[in-house]
Amino acid sequence: MTAAARSTAHSIVEASPRVKAFAAAVVIFYALVTIAPMLWIVATAFKSQSDAIAYPPKVIFQPTLEGYVNLFTVRTRQTPDFIASLPPATTWYDKLVRKHDMVIAGPSKVMPRFINSLVIGFGSTFLAVLLGALAAYAFSRFRIPLADDLLFFILSTRMMPPVAVAIPIYLMYRQLNLTDTWTGMILLYTAVNVSLAVWLLKGFIDEIPREYEEAALVDGYTRLQALRKVVLPQAVTGIAATAIFCLIFSWNEYAFAVLLTSGDAQTMPPFIPFIIGEGGQDWPAVAAATTLFVIPIVLFTILLRRHLLRGITFGAVRK
Amino acid sequence: MANVALRHVSKRFGRVEAVRDLSLAINDGEFVVLLGPSGAGKTTTLRMISGLERPDAGAILIDGREVTQDPPGVRDIAFVFQQYSLYPHLSVYDNLAFPLRSPARRIPEPTIRKRVEQTAELLHITGKLGNRATRLSGGEMQRVAIGRALVRDPAIHLMDEPLSSVDAKLRAELRLELKRIQVELGATILYVTHDQVEAMTMASRIGVIKDGELLQLGTPREIYENPSSRYVASRLGTPQINFLPASLVPEIAMPAGAETVGIRTEHLMIAAANGGGIIGRVHRVEHLGDQNHVYLEYRGETLVTLADAHQPLQAGQDVELKLVHPLYFDAAGRRIAAAVH
Ligand SMILES: Nc1ncnc2c1ncn2[C@@H]1O[C@H](COP(=O)(O)OP(=O)(O)O)[C@@H](O)[C@H]1O
Ligand SMILES: [Mg+2]
Numbered sequence: 001m002t003a004a005a006r007s008t009a010h011s012i013v014e015a016s017p018r019v020k021a022f023a024a025a026v027v028i029f030y031a032l033v034t035i036a037p038m039l040w041i042v043a044t045a046f047k048s049q050s051d052a053i054a055y056p057p058k059v060i061f062q063p064t065l066e067g068y069v070n071l072f073t074v075r076t077r078q079t080p081d082f083i084a085s086l087p088p089a090t091t092w093y094d095k096l097v098r099k100h101d102m103v104i105a106g107p108s109k110v111m112p113r114f115i116n117s118l119v120i121g122f123g124s125t126f127l128a129v130l131l132g133a134l135a136a137y138a139f140s141r142f143r144i145p146l147a148d149d150l151l152f153f154i155l156s157t158r159m160m161p162p163v164a165v166a167i168p169i170y171l172m173y174r175q176l177n178l179t180d181t182w183t184g185m186i187l188l189y190t191a192v193n194v195s196l197a198v199w200l201l202k203g204f205i206d207e208i209p210r211e212y213e214e215a216a217l218v219d220g221y222t223r224l225q226a227l228r229k230v231v232l233p234q235a236v237t238g239i240a241a242t243a244i245f246c247l248i249f250s251w252n253e254y255a256f257a258v259l260l261t262s263g264d265a266q267t268m269p270p271f272i273p274f275i276i277g278e279g280g281q282d283w284p285a286v287a288a289a290t291t292l293f294v295i296p297i298v299l300f301t302i303l304l305r306r307h308l309l310r311g312i313t314f315g316a317v318r319k
Numbered sequence: 320m321a322n323v324a325l326r327h328v329s330k331r332f333g334r335v336e337a338v339r340d341l342s343l344a345i346n347d348g349e350f351v352v353l354l355g356p357s358g359a360g361k362t363t364t365l366r367m368i369s370g371l372e373r374p375d376a377g378a379i380l381i382d383g384r385e386v387t388q389d390p391p392g393v394r395d396i397a398f399v400f401q402q403y404s405l406y407p408h409l410s411v412y413d414n415l416a417f418p419l420r421s422p423a424r425r426i427p428e429p430t431i432r433k434r435v436e437q438t439a440e441l442l443h444i445t446g447k448l449g450n451r452a453t454r455l456s457g458g459e460m461q462r463v464a465i466g467r468a469l470v471r472d473p474a475i476h477l478m479d480e481p482l483s484s485v486d487a488k489l490r491a492e493l494r495l496e497l498k499r500i501q502v503e504l505g506a507t508i509l510y511v512t513h514d515q516v517e518a519m520t521m522a523s524r525i526g527v528i529k530d531g532e533l534l535q536l537g538t539p540r541e542i543y544e545n546p547s548s549r550y551v552a553s554r555l556g557t558p559q560i561n562f563l564p565a566s567l568v569p570e571i572a573m574p575a576g577a578e579t580v581g582i583r584t585e586h587l588m589i590a591a592a593n594g595g596g597i598i599g600r601v602h603r604v605e606h607l608g609d610q611n612h613v614y615l616e617y618r619g620e621t622l623v624t625l626a627d628a629h630q631p632l633q634a635g636q637d638v639e640l641k642l643v644h645p646l647y648f649d650a651a652g653r654r655i656a657a658a659v660h
Contacts, residue, residue: 211403215467218369220392220421229417233408 038294044287052283067284069093071110071275071292075102110289113271117251118296119182120267124189125246129239131190132197133205137227139198140205141213151202154195162192163255170259180265188260189250196249197242204238205231240307244300251297268293321382321395321474321507322347323368328377330363330531337363339531340377345475345509350501353511354518354554355528361511362401364528365477368509369396381474392423397468401479404464405452411463412448415439418471438470441500458489465497469504478510482517494520515555519543527551549652552581558612558623560646561587567618570597574647574655581646584625588641589613589632597640601632615640 015023044052046063075097083103089095097104135154139147169188170179178184208231216226232239254269261267272289275282301308324344330337338360345351353361366372368379370391379387386394397418405414415435419426426434439445442462447455455463461481468476482490498521501508512518518525519539526536527550535547539555546552552560561582565573568580592598599622605612606628613632615622617640626632647655 209403211400212406214371214391215398215400215404216417216421217371217391218394218396218398219418219471220423222392222422225422230406234406236408 041287041290045284045291047284047287049280049282049284052287053281064096064284065093066096067282067288069096070282070285071288072108073097074105074108076105077102109266109271110275110292113266113268114292116182116185116261116265117268117293120185120189120265121247121251121296123182123186124193124250125243127186127190128193128197128246129201129243131194132201132242133232133235133239135194135198136201136205137231139202141210151199154198157192157195166255166259169256173260178260180261180263182265184260185257185265185267188256189246189253193246193249196245200242200245201235201238204235208234237307240304244304244308247300248297322380323382323475323507323509324380325364325368326378326380328364328367328374328379330360330367330372330374336531338367338374341528341531341533342377343526343533343536345507347507348505350498350508350510350521350523351526352518352522352524353509353526353528353533354513354515355511356513358530359513359528360531361513361528362479363531365398365479365509365511368475369398369477370394371398392421395474397471397473397476399464399468399476399478399481401481401483404467404481405455405460407451407453409452410448411439411444411450411452411455414452414463415448415466415470418467434470438466441469441503442466442496457485458493461485461489461493465493469500469506472504472506474507476506476508478508480512481510483512483514490514490517497521515557519555527554545654546581546646547654549579549581549648549654552646552648552654556583558584558625561620561622561624562648563617563620563622565647567620568597568642571642574657576649577647577655578650579648579652580642581648582622582624582642583646586643586645587622587624588643589615589624589626589630590639590641592637592639595639597642598637599640601634601636601638603634604632 043061045067046065047058047061048064048066051058051061052067073093078101080101083098083101086103089098094104138144139151144150173179173184176184178187212230212234213223213226216230217223221229252269253267257267258270261270268289272286272293275286275289322345324342326342328341329339341360341364343351353364355361363372367374370386370389374387377387378385381394381396406417409417412435415438416431419431419434435448436445439448442465444459444462444466447459447463452460452463461484465478465481468478482493485493494517500506501521510517510521522539524537525539525542527534527542529550535542535551537545542551543555546555549562553562563580563582565577565580571580573580597617599615599617601613602616602621603614604626605614607625609628611626611628611630611632613624613626615624615638622640632638644657647657649655
């Protein structure tokens with residue numbers, strides 16, 4: 001330990017302790033700056049409506065679950081007399097709502113919207129990575145006529161902002177009855193993501209020596225079996241990185257979601273601003289929705305982090 | 320185990336003729352070594368036998384059955400690659416079991432376990448079965464790579480320079496072991512290398528290959544003693560065979576058409592200069608211990624040979640050179656049989 005520490009002090013390749021400390025300080029400062037708004041949102045979700053808009057902003061406050069209750073329920077305003085005539089509230093959230101002269105009329109649409117986001121986000125990510133891996137493998141291993149032109153074409157689909165084709169897609173989807181459906185949204189996000197997936201994964205698969213699959217072929221495996229048992233496990237870094245990029249895009253996508261979903265298949269991004277409009281500016285509820293919205297991406301990233309750390313240096317796979 | 324035959328097999332990659340009209344028959348239980356420099360077409364030959372590459376012309380037969388168009392998986396072949404022979408994401412055990420677990424083979428797991436353990440024992444890697452494949456020394460990796468082939472009992476084992484990446488000491492050790500195992504199992508092996516020692520020590524028969532052509536095929540002894548050409552003669556023997564233009568040694572009787580004389584160490588006797596005969600000068604003497612490397616100058620040419628360590632030779636000294644049954648080659652480098660001695 002001490003020997004190692006001493007040797008790094010004079011090492012050319014490794015930074016000196018002072019430089020390292022400075023680098024750490026910069027990273028920590030940057031992390032705080034980026035995480036602070038997120039923490040503020042998480043905190044706001046636990047504030048009362050008046051605390052949420054208090055000026056100067058309140059850092060210390062009495063936490064309440066009103067924001068979450070408001071997010072998950074639809075409420076109606078009633079006269080105090082009517083509320084008094086009701087049988088006593090049985091649940092904690094009933095009590096919370098009645099304090100503001102309201103009663104719960106039913107669940108809000110947040111859960112169906114959240115489920116839409118999960119299905120569309122993860123569904124399109126899975127498809128994009130699957131199709132991307134197969135296409136990338138083919139481009140990497142087989143002699144494909146016009147391979148370079150095809151690859152460029154695939155990349156070129158990313159050069160235009162997707163919204164530029166919003167109108168034609170909207171008309172096409174209406175014709176095909178794909179508006180406001182899971183299938184439609186999954187297809188759309190898959191189509192947008194697959195080009196990125198092909199390019200990213202091709203880089204990773206190119207790095208895996210062919211001999212590995214060839215050994216499997218000689219041993220009696222079929223090409224698909226070799227792909228699954230030999231190539232994909234070694235491309236796991238690339239797959240993890242690609243999956244996260246794809247998920248982040250489809251999870252956050254707003255423009256198409258506004259245009260093409262309004263009810264059954266509406267995802268969280270167009271739904272969240274909708275919450276603001278319902279009964280004044282309910283910032284705690286919006287903050288609660290945002291918190292809920294961020295959780296899956298955070299979990300997914302933490303889950304894949306082990307693979308991601310190596311994968312983010314594109315294609316730099318250990319040989 | 321089986322007989323494997325190549326009949327007039329050719330393969331080109333664009334302009335490069337990687338393998339040219341190659342015919343070769345490997346008998347059941349034989350250890351055939353293809354010896355040739357880098358780029359000779361050795362790997363291409365193995366890839367065609369395994370089915371990873373289709374020949375442009377010719378046929379490949381396994382036990383008399385033509386397999387030229389068959390996919391690799393149905394040919395029942397084991398292949399040890401020159402590089403990248405172990406799966407880095409699997410343990411040593413799973414690497415060894417991988418060929419047996421092929422869905423086409425459907426071997427029950429207990430049988431696989433037994434085979435893997437037997438193979439590990441054969442190669443002295445039993446203690447390493449639980450390791451990640453990447454946590455092995457070079458020698459252990461090579462053993463596991465060879466083990467991946469030996470774990471099955473295929474028609475033929477193809478080995479592409481499996482020892483080229485290990486150090487000299489280990490190579491010598493593994494050479495011996497591989498030969499022992501081959502004899503023990505009665506396995507049929509086609510082994511390619513650029514290392515003449517590997518070829519000489521392990522082969523039942525050696526095929527010398529250059530620029531995609533099989534130049535000569537025979538037992539190590541035949542190839543060494545009766546090379547068919549200058550090139551084959553130069554591939555075997557240390558120090559390398561010396562070539563002298565025939566015109567420089569008019570003193571000796573040569574068969575008609577001989578243009579070059581090939582002189583190996585054992586063809587050259589060094590005696591104290593005695594007035595007559597072929598006189599050369601000792602240029603340098605290297606002591607190897609039991610023997611000496613002797614560099615001789617003879618009419619502007621350098622000859623390298625071995626001499627007994629006790630023979631008193633000094634740099635600058637003139638010596639008489641006696642040629643004993645050297646090899647003769649014509650202008651095209653083909654061997655000419657010597658006249659009766
Ligand atoms: N896939 C390929 N594409 C183009 N040329 C190749 C290919 N494989 C081999 N070659 C060429 O064929 C010749 C023989 O190669 P190879 O069989 O690998 O030789 P060796 O294994 O004896 O070193 C070399 O000139 C090599 O460059
Ligand atoms: Mg080779």
